Amino acid sequence: xxxxTVSTSGLPGWLDPVxxxxxxxxxxxxxxxLPPGGGRGRPSAVLVLFGEGPTGPELLLMERAGGLRSxxxxxxxxxxxxxxxxxxxxxxxxxxxALREAEEETGLxxxxxxxxxxxxxxxxxxxxxxxxxxxxxxxxxxxxGAVDPAETARVFTVPVADLTxxxxxxxxxxPRGHQGPAFLVESAxxxxxxxxxxDRILHFAGWERPWDQARQVPLDRRA
Numbered sequence: 001x002x003x004x005t006v007s008t009s010g011l012p013g014w015l016d017p018v019x020x021x022x023x024x025x026x027x028x029x030x031x032x033x034l035p036p037g038g039g040r041g042r043p044s045a046v047l048v049l050f051g052e053g054p055t056g057p058e059l060l061l062m063e064r065a066g067g068l069r070s071x072x073x074x075x076x077x078x079x080x081x082x083x084x085x086x087x088x089x090x091x092x093x094x095x096x097x098a099l100r101e102a103e104e105e106t107g108l109x110x111x112x113x114x115x116x117x118x119x120x121x122x123x124x125x126x127x128x129x130x131x132x133x134x135x136x137x138x139x140x141x142x143x144x145g146a147v148d149p150a151e152t153a154r155v156f157t158v159p160v161a162d163l164t165x166x167x168x169x170x171x172x173x174x175p176r177g178h179q180g181p182a183f184l185v186e187s188a189x190x191x192x193x194x195x196x197x198x199d200r201i202l203h204f205a206g207w208e209r210p211w212d213q214a215r216q217v218p219l220d221r222r223a
Contacts, residue, residue, distance in 0.1 A: 001103075001110055004095040008116045011137055014057055015050060015116070017205035022117030022135060030200045033123040041123060041130035045094035046079030047102045048197065049113065050160075051138035057160040059198070060144070062106055063153040063188060073153065075190045077197070078102035081129065094118065094132035106155045107147050112140030124193055133197055158185045164202055166211035173218050182217050189217065 008019050027034050035041055049060040063075045080101040087093040099110040119133040146152040162168055162185045172182035172191035181199035183190040202208040
């Protein structure tokens with residue numbers, strides 16, 4: 001993979017609100033869990049990839065294999081920890097890591113992705129990951145699928161219209177009592193970190209529609 005640059009040139013107009021989010025949002029507006037500082041936490045990145053589907057804007061997601069010891073069966077963005085060859089975790093390292101992991105997990109061709117920004121780093125306490133959400137436009141779509149079935153059960157896209165549909169929204173309730181946004185789309189329950197990022201993007205981009213936050217979905221005790 002060559003050098004990864006950030007550019008907003010030539011993006012479709014419907015992405016303008018998301019570009020505005022990149023320019024203005026702060027970490028505390030996205031999550032209560034921010035990097036602990038002092039160099040603690042493992043640098044990682046996820047690819048939040050927007051594409052143009054048959055019914056309009058969509059997002060790329062994957063579902064982790066059911067046999068994994070961590071996050072089994074959970075939908076997520078493609079992504080993972082930075083490798084040394086990804087480079088500086090404070091500059092271009094997360095960009096390279098997000099694209100590299102997406103290629104390894106979904107078969108995505110990184111050459112067809114235009115990175116147009118990043119969101120502030122967030123923290124996942126249960127895993128110790130410091131995560132940079134990398135935002136991309138799927139300028140030249142390529143075939144995708146589960147590269148390693150032992151790691152990934154499936155790769156799928158979700159129309160943004162389905163994510164904003166109040167009928168598909170709920171509050172996930174963890175057995176330990178934690179609550180957070182959830183989406184019931186494409187025969188999947190999207191919750192946790194991934195749903196939190198999607199929820200905040202929809203909110204700050206002005207795409208969110210009123211939904212019943214009292215509607216609850218209990219999570220499996222293995223979650």
